[in-house]
Structure formats: C-alpha cells, structure tokens
Amino acid sequence: MSAMTKAGEPRYRRIAEELRTAIADHAYGPGGRLPSEEALAAHYEVSRGTIRQALMLLRHDGLVTSRRGTRRVVLHDAPVQDFAEMQSFARWARSIGETPQGTVIRQAWHPSNPDEQHHLRITPTTPVLRVLRLRHLSNRPAMLERTTYPEPVGAIVEPLPPDTVSVTEHLERAGISVADAEHTIDLIRADPEDAEHLHCAVGDPLLRERRRSTDPAGIPLEWSEDRYLPGSIAFVVHNSLASTPLTRHLNS
C-alpha cells in the first residue's frame, strides 16, 4: 500500500488519494456520510476550496454523491482504476493480477485512408504505421488490436521488438503521453483474420472497442480497433448529472 504521496502532485490530488483509500478501507461504510468540507479543511489544514477540488474528483469518478444541504454519501467502496490502466492493456492486466503478453503479427507503413485521416486529423498524403497485435492474458489469446499511428508516433513504435509488452509505457518514456481518449464500444463478428488469431470461428461475436487517444495538446496519437473475446471482459462506466461522458449512438 504505502500511500506513495508523490511530491510533485498538487495538494488536492493528494487529499483525494487519501480519501479514496479511506473509502476503499470502509472508513465510512457504504451509504455512509463523509465529514463536512469544513471539518476536512481543518483536518488537512487547507482551505475549503481545495477540499472541494478533491471531492470533485471523487464525485466525477462516482465514489460519492454531492447535494446541497447534506453531507456527501459514499456510493461505492471499490477502488477505482486510474486513467493509465484504461489506456494500457499491459498495465490493466497487471493490476488485476494477470500476466500480459503482446505479439506483433504485422506492421507496415501505408498511405492513410479517409477513415484514418479523419480520426488522426492528418492530410491525405502523410503515411501512417499500421500494426496488428495479438494480446494475451496469462497465455490465452484475449484480444486482437489493429492500431494506426501517425508519423511521429509510428517512428517510435516501429523499431520496438515484436513481443513488447507495453507500447504505451515505451511511448511515455519517449515523452509521449496520452491525456484524452474517446472509446466507442459495440459488437462485431469475427472476420477470417480475427478467427485465425483468436482461435474462434468466423462469424463469432466479439466485443469491439475503437479508441482515439490524444495528447495534452489535443493532437491524435493513435487510432485503434480492439476486438475482445467475449465472456471475460466488461466495460464499466459511471455518469451523472455532474458530468456525462457516456452517450449512446446509432450506426456508429
């Protein structure tokens, strides 16, 4: 455990972290009430505004309610994954105690197609790196990943060994970090290529997650289509009046 209070982190984030672990440790119980903002401010020796910032984080993650007139109520006592674990298959796998593996099946530069140009916001002439990667979870195939990288990112991904476990972590070391991601989740049927690598039959249903990741400046870093074998995986989303990150779409 060891809170690992990162020094560079702003105060409200560190406080949010402490509150998170306190909730996960059932310090307040499910349906229990948090101390008042003023009490928390006194305890942490910060202003009420800073406490409110910390509580906003918990609120957006769906851990607590917030409503005028009464103390905040604990909604969930389960720990919430952080952004990095949703962004990196390897990191997620390790966090749930599984051993991730990855194998590049095919990788090459291509002229971009209109779909890629749209999602990566690039001009028709620029090439992209297309990578087909099979992901394993504790030695069993779990997901097939078709990722397209724009030029600067592709240049870093290309020389990596085919069995690189975490591409995301390599990119971070190269100073490329993801700040935003948009996920589209739907159902699709396995094509011959899916079937071959995931060891299923053509036409078998797969859970599809398409994802566009962007850097802090809003520049697209990757456009990926991941196809999961069903039965083992589920996506959990929280939304509320305070923020609505989840929407429903037709056709896609």
Next chain:
Amino acid sequence: MSAMTKAGEPRYRRIAEELRTAIADHAYGPGGRLPSEEALAAHYEVSRGTIRQALMLLRHDGLVTSRRGTRRVVLHDAPVQDFAEMQSFARWARSIGETPQGTVIRQAWHPSNPDEQHHLRITPTTPVLRVLRLRHLSNRPAMLERTTYPEPVGAIVEPLPPDTVSVTEHLERAGISVADAEHTIDLIRADPEDAEHLHCAVGDPLLRERRRSTDPAGIPLEWSEDRYLPGSIAFVVHNSLASTPLTRHLNS
C-alpha cells in the same frame, strides 16, 4: 435552436451551454483555440472562476483540452448528449429522430434475490417489482429490458399503462429523479425469452448494458439489464487524465 436559457440554471451552466453551441456551430473550428479565460470572463461579465467552472464541464465531456500555458483546444465539434438522454430510452430515441415505443410483457412483485439486494441495497425481506419491457425504435424491436424497482419506485411504476413510452419521465413528474448511474457493458447470447421478443435466434449475440441508477441522495432507484440487438447501437465514452469514469473488468 433557441438557446432556451433556463432561468433557474446557475450561471456557469448557461455559459457552458452557450459555449457548447458555439463549438457545435464551428465558431472555433476543430483543433481551434478557445478565447482565454480572461477574455471570456470579460465577455460574459463574470469572474474567471465562473468561466473555469463552465469550462470544466466541457472538459469532462471531452469537448476541449486544457493544459497549463496555452489556450484550450477544441477536440470535438459534435454536440454532446446530456445525462437525461442516456438515462431514458425514449428521450434518446426522440433526440436522434426516431419514434420510441415500449411494451410491458410481464410485471410482478417478487421477493428480492441476493443480486438485487446487493445492487439496490435492500434487506432480504423487502419485495421488488420486476418488469420485462420490450423497446421499439420506429416500429422495429431494438432492445429487451429487465428492470427491478425497489418498493417505493415500484409502487409508482406498477399502475402505469403497459405501453408507457417513457417511464423515466413519469418518475420525474412524481418527484423521483436520477442523479448517478453506473453502466456495465458486455456481450451475451440470447436466451429463449430474448429470442422470442427480439425476433432473433437463441444464442445470437446481444449487447448487454446493466445499469444501476441512484437518486441525489445515493439511494438506488432501479437495477436494469438491457439487451440490444447488435448492428445498430454503440456506446461512446470519453475519459481523460482529469476524470476516469471508464474502467475495464474481468468476469463481471
């Protein structure tokens, strides 16, 4: 579109609404930069703090980036659905120009099972109202909904006519409003009941959305399992370093 500036809404929400429509109207362009916070504050004649509150809303919805040192960048120019449209099938259907329909197939009070007791946070002895409802989109079956209501909510839902289009809107009129919802999305195969009502074959893949909705106080209002015919529907989620409402799970 007639902004419909609701009088009771706080200032930062109205400003956020205006900025949303401005973005949707391509006032800044995709990848364009927003005016500085100070400029916006001057324009709307509010303090910078209020502008920041408005911008936080857009940020959490994934419409704009935010990063120290530079102006905000527009990520998407598509309008974002609000919470109500994710919460109500009827409202969503109407917002995309379709005609929603609903039919109650079966409805009865039962003693709650352990699963329901857990998700609705109720004691074993209390009864629940189970409703099986078929949802149509422009006269075609689209989704089969198995919803469980705890006692007070069930008492309001029970007397509604079987072809009620929007249960959510009726509940709102009764003073029951949803503030938070947790969605779990995965893939499942049609059982005989699904197949009968959705006009598909047993074993056909369906997109499943399980949902627990809670009121502003954190009290569960419904526990629902919705099964969508594939091909037509997709779920879109945005997450970022600022807030991580999306997580990935095993087993479910």
Next chain:
DNA sequence: ATACAACTGTTGGCCATACAACTTCGGTTT
C-alpha cells in the same frame, strides 16, 4: 396529534486576488 415555523448545519455559487508553472515566440548570443 398534526401541521407549521424557526433554526442549524451543510453544500452550491460567485467573486477577488495572488502566485506558480508552463507554452510560445522573438531576440540575442554563441
């Protein structure tokens, strides 16, 4: 006993200020 009113505690909304951290750009120096 029931309904109403007043009071307390708590969060929401808004303002003003100050400084820190960071990006960008232009000019200077090497």
Next chain:
DNA sequence: AAACCGAAGTTGTATGGCCAACAGTTGTAT
C-alpha cells in the same frame, strides 16, 4: 545556423470571503 534567454500570455493551484439554497431537526402553535 543553432542554441540559449527572457518576456508576454495563459492556465493551474490555493486562499479568503460572502450569501443562497436546501436538508434535517427541533420546537411551537393549532
């Protein structure tokens, strides 16, 4: 030409204050 430096512009973090809106409770009056 390239690297460095500094100034201007912008968002992030934090403090402090004030009042409004609302929930829950307590006490009062009917």
